[in-house]
Amino acid sequence: MWRRALLLLLWLAFASVQGLYFHIGETEKRCFIEEIPDETMVIGNYRTQLWDKQTETFLPSTPGLGMHVEVKDPEGKVVLSRQYGSEGRFTFTSHTPGDHQICLHSNSTRMTIFAGGKLRVHLDIQVGEHTNNYPEIAAKDKLTELQLRARQLLDQVEQIQKEQNYQRYREERFRMTSESTNQRVLWWSIAQTVILILTGIWQMRHLKSFFEAKKLV
Amino acid sequence: MPRPGSAWAAALLLLALSLGPGSCSEITFELPDNAKQCFYEDITQGTKCTLEFQVITGGHYDVDCRLEDPDGVVLYKEMKKQYDSFTFTAIRNGTYKFCFSNEFSTFTHKTVYFDFQVGEDPPLFPSENRVSALTQMESACVSIHEALKSVIDYQTHFRLREAQGRSRAEDLNTRVAYWSVGEAIILLVVSIGQVFLLKSFFSDKRTTTTRVGS
Helix, strand or coil, rough: CCHHHCCCHHHHHCCCCEEEEEEECCCCCEEEEEEECCEEEEEEEEEEEEECCCCCEECCCCCCCEEEEEEEECCEEEEEEECCCCHHHHHHHHCCCCCEEEEEEECCCCCCCCCCCCCCEEEEEEEEEHHHHHHHHHHCCCCCCCHHHHHHHHHHHHHHHHHHHHHHHHHHHHHHHHHHHHHHHHHHHHHHHHHHHHHHHHHHHHHHHHHHCCCCC | CEEEEEEEEHHHHHHHHHHHCCEEEEEEEEEEECCCCCCCCEECCCEEEEEEEEEECCCCCEEEEEEEEECCCCCEEEEEEEEEEEEECCCCCCCEEEEEEECCCCCCCCCEEEEECCCCCCCCCCCCCCCCCCCHHHHHHHHHHHHHHHHHHHHHHHHHEEEEHHHHHHHHHHHHCCCCCCCCHHCCCCCCCHHHHHHHHHHHHHHHHHHCCC
Protein backbone atom coordinates (compact mmCIF):
# COMPACT_ATOMS: atom_id res chain seq x y z
CA MET A 1 0.00 0.00 0.00
CA TRP A 2 2.82 2.32 0.87
CA ARG A 3 4.71 1.38 -2.29
CA ARG A 4 1.56 1.95 -4.35
CA ALA A 5 1.18 5.44 -2.86
CA LEU A 6 4.79 6.21 -3.74
CA LEU A 7 4.26 4.94 -7.29
CA LEU A 8 1.15 7.10 -7.54
CA LEU A 9 3.14 10.13 -6.44
CA LEU A 10 5.87 9.34 -8.95
CA TRP A 11 3.24 8.98 -11.67
CA LEU A 12 1.76 12.32 -10.65
CA ALA A 13 5.22 13.83 -10.93
CA PHE A 14 5.51 12.50 -14.44
CA ALA A 15 1.94 13.45 -15.32
CA SER A 16 2.42 17.01 -14.25
CA VAL A 17 5.39 17.43 -16.61
CA GLN A 18 3.28 18.14 -19.65
CA GLY A 19 0.80 20.89 -18.83
CA LEU A 20 -1.29 21.96 -21.78
CA TYR A 21 -3.63 19.47 -23.44
CA PHE A 22 -6.43 19.35 -25.99
CA HIS A 23 -8.89 16.84 -27.42
CA ILE A 24 -8.64 15.32 -30.85
CA GLY A 25 -11.03 13.21 -32.86
CA GLU A 26 -10.14 9.91 -34.49
CA THR A 27 -9.34 11.03 -38.02
CA GLU A 28 -8.66 14.60 -37.06
CA LYS A 29 -5.31 16.15 -37.88
CA ARG A 30 -4.06 18.99 -35.76
CA CYS A 31 -1.38 21.27 -37.13
CA PHE A 32 0.81 23.75 -35.34
CA ILE A 33 3.01 26.35 -36.92
CA GLU A 34 6.41 27.40 -35.69
CA GLU A 35 8.04 30.40 -37.33
CA ILE A 36 11.72 29.95 -36.63
CA PRO A 37 15.07 31.12 -37.94
CA ASP A 38 17.44 28.57 -39.46
CA GLU A 39 19.62 26.16 -37.48
CA THR A 40 17.13 26.19 -34.60
CA MET A 41 16.30 23.03 -32.73
CA VAL A 42 12.70 22.20 -31.88
CA ILE A 43 11.76 19.48 -29.39
CA GLY A 44 8.17 18.32 -29.00
CA ASN A 45 6.90 16.08 -26.21
CA TYR A 46 3.46 14.57 -26.32
CA ARG A 47 1.43 12.09 -24.30
CA THR A 48 -1.97 10.65 -25.22
CA GLN A 49 -4.82 9.47 -23.03
CA LEU A 50 -7.87 7.63 -24.26
CA TRP A 51 -11.40 8.17 -22.95
CA ASP A 52 -12.74 5.05 -21.31
CA LYS A 53 -16.52 4.82 -21.61
CA GLN A 54 -16.96 2.41 -18.70
CA THR A 55 -15.14 4.37 -16.04
CA GLU A 56 -15.87 7.76 -17.69
CA THR A 57 -12.29 8.87 -17.17
CA PHE A 58 -9.21 9.16 -19.24
CA LEU A 59 -6.94 6.13 -19.04
CA PRO A 60 -3.40 6.93 -17.99
CA SER A 61 -1.75 5.25 -20.95
CA THR A 62 -2.89 3.63 -24.15
CA PRO A 63 -0.85 0.72 -25.44
CA GLY A 64 -1.24 0.07 -29.13
CA LEU A 65 -2.24 3.61 -30.01
CA GLY A 66 0.24 5.60 -32.00
CA MET A 67 0.51 9.15 -33.25
CA HIS A 68 1.89 10.08 -36.62
CA VAL A 69 4.00 13.20 -36.56
CA GLU A 70 4.76 15.07 -39.77
CA VAL A 71 6.89 18.19 -40.01
CA LYS A 72 7.09 20.30 -43.16
CA ASP A 73 9.55 23.09 -43.85
CA PRO A 74 8.57 26.51 -45.32
CA GLU A 75 8.89 25.18 -48.88
CA GLY A 76 6.49 22.31 -48.18
CA LYS A 77 9.18 19.64 -48.12
CA VAL A 78 8.71 16.98 -45.45
CA VAL A 79 11.44 17.17 -42.82
CA LEU A 80 10.16 14.51 -40.44
CA SER A 81 7.44 11.94 -40.94
CA ARG A 82 7.40 9.24 -38.31
CA GLN A 83 5.07 7.14 -36.28
CA TYR A 84 5.53 7.24 -32.53
CA GLY A 85 3.82 5.35 -29.71
CA SER A 86 1.15 6.73 -27.44
CA GLU A 87 3.88 8.82 -25.79
CA GLY A 88 6.69 10.29 -27.74
CA ARG A 89 9.28 12.91 -28.28
CA PHE A 90 10.20 14.32 -31.67
CA THR A 91 13.11 16.57 -32.57
CA PHE A 92 14.10 18.43 -35.67
CA THR A 93 16.43 21.24 -36.63
CA SER A 94 15.41 23.82 -39.17
CA HIS A 95 17.65 24.40 -42.17
CA THR A 96 15.66 27.18 -43.79
CA PRO A 97 14.08 30.07 -41.90
CA GLY A 98 10.32 30.35 -42.00
CA ASP A 99 7.02 28.71 -41.08
CA HIS A 100 7.43 25.06 -40.18
CA GLN A 101 4.26 23.05 -39.85
CA ILE A 102 4.00 20.27 -37.27
CA CYS A 103 1.01 17.98 -37.82
CA LEU A 104 -0.24 15.26 -35.50
CA HIS A 105 -2.85 12.64 -36.16
CA SER A 106 -3.60 9.28 -34.61
CA ASN A 107 -2.95 6.12 -36.55
CA SER A 108 -5.97 4.36 -35.14
CA THR A 109 -7.77 2.16 -37.61
CA ARG A 110 -9.59 0.09 -35.04
CA MET A 111 -13.00 1.62 -34.36
CA THR A 112 -13.34 -0.13 -30.99
CA ILE A 113 -10.52 1.84 -29.43
CA PHE A 114 -12.28 5.08 -30.16
CA ALA A 115 -15.64 3.98 -28.82
CA GLY A 116 -15.76 7.10 -26.69
CA GLY A 117 -14.50 9.23 -29.55
CA LYS A 118 -12.12 11.41 -27.57
CA LEU A 119 -8.40 11.35 -27.30
CA ARG A 120 -6.59 13.69 -24.95
CA VAL A 121 -3.19 14.85 -26.19
CA HIS A 122 -0.74 16.61 -23.89
CA LEU A 123 1.67 18.66 -25.95
CA ASP A 124 4.75 20.65 -25.15
CA ILE A 125 6.85 22.26 -27.88
CA GLN A 126 10.16 23.89 -26.98
CA VAL A 127 12.11 26.00 -29.43
CA GLY A 128 15.66 27.31 -29.52
CA GLU A 129 17.36 27.91 -26.21
CA HIS A 130 14.47 26.36 -24.28
CA THR A 131 15.58 23.00 -25.64
CA ASN A 132 18.78 23.03 -23.63
CA ASN A 133 18.79 20.94 -20.51
CA TYR A 134 21.11 22.93 -18.26
CA PRO A 135 21.63 20.48 -15.39
CA GLU A 136 22.66 17.91 -18.00
CA ILE A 137 25.07 20.34 -19.66
CA ALA A 138 26.55 21.24 -16.28
CA ALA A 139 27.14 17.59 -15.46
CA LYS A 140 28.58 16.76 -18.88
CA ASP A 141 30.98 19.69 -19.20
CA LYS A 142 31.60 19.95 -15.47
CA LEU A 143 30.73 23.63 -15.24
CA THR A 144 30.55 25.69 -12.09
CA GLU A 145 27.38 27.58 -11.29
CA LEU A 146 28.71 30.83 -12.71
CA GLN A 147 29.92 29.14 -15.89
CA LEU A 148 26.50 27.55 -16.34
CA ARG A 149 24.76 30.89 -15.97
CA ALA A 150 27.16 32.41 -18.49
CA ARG A 151 26.43 29.54 -20.88
CA GLN A 152 22.70 30.16 -20.52
CA LEU A 153 23.17 33.85 -21.29
CA LEU A 154 25.32 33.01 -24.33
CA ASP A 155 22.62 30.67 -25.66
CA GLN A 156 19.97 33.31 -25.21
CA VAL A 157 22.03 35.95 -26.99
CA GLU A 158 22.74 33.55 -29.85
CA GLN A 159 19.02 32.94 -30.22
CA ILE A 160 18.37 36.70 -30.28
CA GLN A 161 21.03 37.11 -32.96
CA LYS A 162 19.48 34.39 -35.15
CA GLU A 163 16.06 35.95 -34.78
CA GLN A 164 17.45 39.37 -35.80
CA ASN A 165 19.01 37.88 -38.93
CA TYR A 166 15.75 36.23 -39.78
CA GLN A 167 14.00 39.55 -39.20
CA ARG A 168 16.24 41.19 -41.78
CA TYR A 169 15.39 38.50 -44.34
CA ARG A 170 11.66 38.85 -43.63
CA GLU A 171 11.75 42.61 -43.87
CA GLU A 172 13.38 42.31 -47.28
CA ARG A 173 10.58 40.00 -48.44
CA PHE A 174 7.99 42.45 -47.12
CA ARG A 175 9.65 45.34 -48.88
CA MET A 176 9.75 43.40 -52.16
CA THR A 177 6.04 42.60 -51.88
CA SER A 178 5.21 46.25 -51.20
CA GLU A 179 7.32 47.45 -54.12
CA SER A 180 5.72 44.88 -56.40
CA THR A 181 2.26 46.13 -55.37
CA ASN A 182 3.38 49.70 -56.01
CA GLN A 183 4.67 48.81 -59.49
CA ARG A 184 1.54 46.87 -60.33
CA VAL A 185 -0.76 49.69 -59.26
CA LEU A 186 1.25 52.19 -61.29
CA TRP A 187 1.42 50.17 -64.53
CA TRP A 188 -2.14 48.96 -64.40
CA SER A 189 -3.45 52.52 -63.83
CA ILE A 190 -1.56 53.72 -66.88
CA ALA A 191 -2.69 50.70 -68.91
CA GLN A 192 -6.33 51.16 -67.93
CA THR A 193 -6.27 54.87 -68.81
CA VAL A 194 -4.76 54.01 -72.22
CA ILE A 195 -7.39 51.29 -72.81
CA LEU A 196 -10.14 53.73 -71.82
CA ILE A 197 -8.92 56.42 -74.22
CA LEU A 198 -8.39 53.95 -77.08
CA THR A 199 -11.80 52.33 -76.69
CA GLY A 200 -13.39 55.79 -76.49
CA ILE A 201 -11.74 56.81 -79.76
CA TRP A 202 -12.65 53.50 -81.40
CA GLN A 203 -16.28 53.83 -80.28
CA MET A 204 -16.65 57.34 -81.72
CA ARG A 205 -15.00 56.48 -85.04
CA HIS A 206 -16.99 53.27 -85.47
CA LEU A 207 -20.30 54.97 -84.68
CA LYS A 208 -19.48 57.92 -86.91
CA SER A 209 -18.77 55.65 -89.89
CA PHE A 210 -21.92 53.66 -89.07
CA PHE A 211 -24.15 56.73 -89.01
CA GLU A 212 -22.54 58.09 -92.19
CA ALA A 213 -23.32 54.79 -93.89
CA LYS A 214 -26.90 55.00 -92.69
CA LYS A 215 -27.08 58.60 -94.00
CA LEU A 216 -28.22 59.88 -90.58
CA VAL A 217 -25.27 62.28 -90.15
CA MET B 1 2.97 0.38 8.97
CA PRO B 2 4.70 3.31 7.17
CA ARG B 3 7.48 5.04 9.07
CA PRO B 4 6.86 8.67 10.05
CA GLY B 5 10.04 9.76 8.23
CA SER B 6 8.89 8.45 4.87
CA ALA B 7 5.46 9.99 5.45
CA TRP B 8 7.15 13.38 5.81
CA ALA B 9 9.17 12.73 2.64
CA ALA B 10 5.97 11.94 0.78
CA ALA B 11 4.33 15.09 2.13
CA LEU B 12 7.30 17.17 1.00
CA LEU B 13 7.21 15.59 -2.44
CA LEU B 14 3.50 16.34 -2.71
CA LEU B 15 4.14 19.91 -1.61
CA ALA B 16 6.92 20.24 -4.18
CA LEU B 17 4.59 18.96 -6.85
CA SER B 18 1.86 21.40 -5.93
CA LEU B 19 4.22 24.38 -5.89
CA GLY B 20 5.97 22.86 -8.87
CA PRO B 21 7.86 24.73 -11.58
CA GLY B 22 5.69 26.71 -13.94
CA SER B 23 5.30 26.07 -17.62
CA CYS B 24 5.09 28.25 -20.66
CA SER B 25 3.25 27.07 -23.75
CA GLU B 26 3.59 29.09 -26.91
CA ILE B 27 1.56 27.64 -29.73
CA THR B 28 0.55 28.88 -33.18
CA PHE B 29 -2.30 26.94 -34.75
CA GLU B 30 -4.73 27.21 -37.59
CA LEU B 31 -8.39 27.76 -36.78
CA PRO B 32 -10.68 26.76 -39.66
CA ASP B 33 -13.85 28.72 -40.39
CA ASN B 34 -16.85 27.94 -38.18
CA ALA B 35 -14.57 26.09 -35.80
CA LYS B 36 -13.80 26.32 -32.12
CA GLN B 37 -10.67 24.93 -30.52
CA CYS B 38 -10.15 24.53 -26.81
CA PHE B 39 -7.09 23.96 -24.69
CA TYR B 40 -6.97 22.79 -21.10
CA GLU B 41 -4.46 23.00 -18.30
CA ASP B 42 -4.44 21.77 -14.73
CA ILE B 43 -3.47 24.63 -12.46
CA THR B 44 -2.90 24.65 -8.72
CA GLN B 45 -4.33 27.26 -6.43
CA GLY B 46 -2.44 30.51 -6.04
CA THR B 47 -0.51 30.29 -9.30
CA LYS B 48 -0.28 33.46 -11.29
CA CYS B 49 -1.06 32.81 -14.97
CA THR B 50 -1.02 34.92 -18.10
CA LEU B 51 -2.82 34.25 -21.36
CA GLU B 52 -1.82 36.30 -24.35
CA PHE B 53 -3.09 35.78 -27.88
CA GLN B 54 -2.80 37.37 -31.29
CA VAL B 55 -4.37 36.65 -34.65
CA ILE B 56 -1.70 36.48 -37.35
CA THR B 57 -3.48 35.83 -40.64
CA GLY B 58 -7.00 35.62 -41.95
CA GLY B 59 -10.02 37.80 -42.65
CA HIS B 60 -10.34 40.77 -40.33
CA TYR B 61 -7.66 39.35 -38.02
CA ASP B 62 -10.07 38.84 -35.11
CA VAL B 63 -11.16 35.90 -32.98
CA ASP B 64 -13.41 35.18 -29.99
CA CYS B 65 -11.64 34.07 -26.84
CA ARG B 66 -13.07 32.63 -23.65
CA LEU B 67 -11.33 31.47 -20.45
CA GLU B 68 -13.18 29.40 -17.85
CA ASP B 69 -12.18 28.10 -14.44
CA PRO B 70 -12.92 24.53 -13.21
CA ASP B 71 -16.41 25.54 -12.03
CA GLY B 72 -17.35 26.91 -15.44
CA VAL B 73 -17.19 30.52 -14.26
CA VAL B 74 -16.09 32.70 -17.17
CA LEU B 75 -12.98 34.62 -16.17
CA TYR B 76 -12.38 36.28 -19.51
CA LYS B 77 -14.59 36.64 -22.54
CA GLU B 78 -13.97 38.85 -25.56
CA MET B 79 -15.53 38.80 -28.99
CA LYS B 80 -13.69 39.68 -32.18
CA LYS B 81 -10.42 40.71 -30.62
CA GLN B 82 -7.16 41.01 -32.56
CA TYR B 83 -4.76 40.94 -29.67
CA ASP B 84 -5.09 40.79 -25.90
CA SER B 85 -3.29 39.85 -22.73
CA PHE B 86 -4.99 38.62 -19.55
CA THR B 87 -3.40 37.90 -16.18
CA PHE B 88 -5.16 36.06 -13.38
CA THR B 89 -4.39 34.15 -10.20
CA ALA B 90 -5.92 30.71 -9.90
CA ILE B 91 -8.41 30.74 -7.05
CA ARG B 92 -8.85 27.02 -6.93
CA ASN B 93 -7.24 23.81 -8.13
CA GLY B 94 -8.51 22.18 -11.25
CA THR B 95 -8.67 22.22 -15.00
CA TYR B 96 -8.83 25.63 -16.58
CA LYS B 97 -10.13 25.80 -20.12
CA PHE B 98 -9.68 28.44 -22.79
CA CYS B 99 -11.25 28.40 -26.23
CA PHE B 100 -10.77 30.28 -29.46
CA SER B 101 -13.76 30.52 -31.73
CA ASN B 102 -14.02 31.42 -35.41
CA GLU B 103 -17.71 30.55 -35.60
CA PHE B 104 -18.72 34.00 -36.79
CA SER B 105 -16.67 33.66 -39.97
CA THR B 106 -18.04 31.78 -42.97
CA PHE B 107 -15.03 31.25 -45.17
CA THR B 108 -11.82 32.65 -43.71
CA HIS B 109 -9.61 30.44 -41.62
CA LYS B 110 -7.34 32.14 -39.15
CA THR B 111 -3.91 31.55 -37.71
CA VAL B 112 -3.86 32.25 -33.98
CA TYR B 113 -0.85 32.51 -31.68
CA PHE B 114 -1.20 32.18 -27.94
CA ASP B 115 1.22 32.18 -25.04
CA PHE B 116 -0.03 30.64 -21.79
CA GLN B 117 2.36 31.19 -18.91
CA VAL B 118 1.64 29.28 -15.69
CA GLY B 119 3.68 30.21 -12.65
CA GLU B 120 7.33 31.18 -12.80
CA ASP B 121 10.00 29.66 -14.99
CA PRO B 122 11.84 26.72 -13.44
CA PRO B 123 15.09 27.76 -11.74
CA LEU B 124 18.42 26.83 -13.27
CA PHE B 125 19.41 24.67 -10.31
CA PRO B 126 16.31 22.77 -9.25
CA SER B 127 18.10 20.28 -7.04
CA GLU B 128 19.76 22.79 -4.74
CA ASN B 129 17.82 24.72 -2.17
CA ARG B 130 18.42 28.37 -2.82
CA VAL B 131 18.68 29.50 0.76
CA SER B 132 22.15 31.06 0.45
CA ALA B 133 22.33 34.54 -1.01
CA LEU B 134 23.59 35.01 -4.53
CA THR B 135 26.98 36.60 -5.11
CA GLN B 136 27.17 39.84 -7.04
CA MET B 137 28.18 38.02 -10.22
CA GLU B 138 25.30 35.62 -9.88
CA SER B 139 22.72 38.32 -9.30
CA ALA B 140 24.14 40.23 -12.28
CA CYS B 141 23.68 37.08 -14.34
CA VAL B 142 20.11 36.70 -13.10
CA SER B 143 19.21 40.27 -14.02
CA ILE B 144 20.81 39.92 -17.46
CA HIS B 145 18.82 36.71 -17.94
CA GLU B 146 15.58 38.47 -17.06
CA ALA B 147 16.41 41.35 -19.40
CA LEU B 148 17.19 38.97 -22.25
CA LYS B 149 13.94 37.14 -21.62
CA SER B 150 12.03 40.36 -22.10
CA VAL B 151 14.08 41.08 -25.27
CA ILE B 152 13.05 37.70 -26.65
CA ASP B 153 9.47 38.41 -25.67
CA TYR B 154 9.47 41.73 -27.52
CA GLN B 155 11.11 40.08 -30.51
CA THR B 156 8.28 37.55 -30.61
CA HIS B 157 5.66 40.30 -30.55
CA PHE B 158 7.49 42.14 -33.28
CA ARG B 159 7.74 39.00 -35.40
CA LEU B 160 3.99 38.42 -35.04
CA ARG B 161 3.12 41.99 -35.97
CA GLU B 162 5.45 41.79 -38.96
CA ALA B 163 3.86 38.50 -40.02
CA GLN B 164 0.46 40.14 -39.80
CA GLY B 165 1.61 43.14 -41.87
CA ARG B 166 3.27 40.90 -44.43
CA SER B 167 0.14 38.77 -44.73
CA ARG B 168 -1.94 41.89 -45.43
CA ALA B 169 0.60 43.16 -47.98
CA GLU B 170 0.60 39.86 -49.85
CA ASP B 171 -3.23 39.82 -49.85
CA LEU B 172 -3.21 43.35 -51.25
CA ASN B 173 -0.74 42.39 -53.95
CA THR B 174 -2.80 39.48 -55.27
CA ARG B 175 -6.01 41.46 -54.98
CA VAL B 176 -4.56 44.34 -57.03
CA ALA B 177 -3.43 41.90 -59.74
CA TYR B 178 -6.81 40.15 -60.06
CA TRP B 179 -8.88 43.31 -59.93
CA SER B 180 -6.75 45.09 -62.55
CA VAL B 181 -7.04 42.24 -65.02
CA GLY B 182 -10.74 41.89 -64.24
CA GLU B 183 -11.43 45.58 -64.68
CA ALA B 184 -9.56 45.75 -68.00
CA ILE B 185 -11.59 42.84 -69.36
CA ILE B 186 -14.88 44.33 -68.11
CA LEU B 187 -13.95 47.67 -69.68
CA LEU B 188 -13.31 46.13 -73.08
CA VAL B 189 -16.42 43.95 -72.98
CA VAL B 190 -18.67 46.84 -71.93
CA SER B 191 -17.39 49.33 -74.52
CA ILE B 192 -17.58 46.86 -77.42
CA GLY B 193 -21.00 45.69 -76.21
CA GLN B 194 -22.29 49.29 -76.03
CA VAL B 195 -21.35 49.94 -79.66
CA PHE B 196 -23.05 46.82 -80.98
CA LEU B 197 -26.15 47.41 -78.88
CA LEU B 198 -26.42 50.93 -80.20
CA LYS B 199 -26.01 49.66 -83.75
CA SER B 200 -28.79 47.15 -83.22
CA PHE B 201 -31.22 49.94 -82.16
CA PHE B 202 -30.59 51.84 -85.37
CA SER B 203 -30.90 48.76 -87.56
CA ASP B 204 -34.48 48.10 -86.31
CA LYS B 205 -35.53 51.75 -86.84
CA ARG B 206 -34.29 51.63 -90.45
CA THR B 207 -36.56 48.71 -91.43
CA THR B 208 -39.54 50.45 -89.79
CA THR B 209 -38.97 53.71 -91.78
CA THR B 210 -38.64 51.74 -95.04
CA ARG B 211 -42.03 50.06 -94.43
CA VAL B 212 -43.69 53.39 -93.63
CA GLY B 213 -42.18 54.95 -96.76
CA SER B 214 -43.61 52.36 -99.14
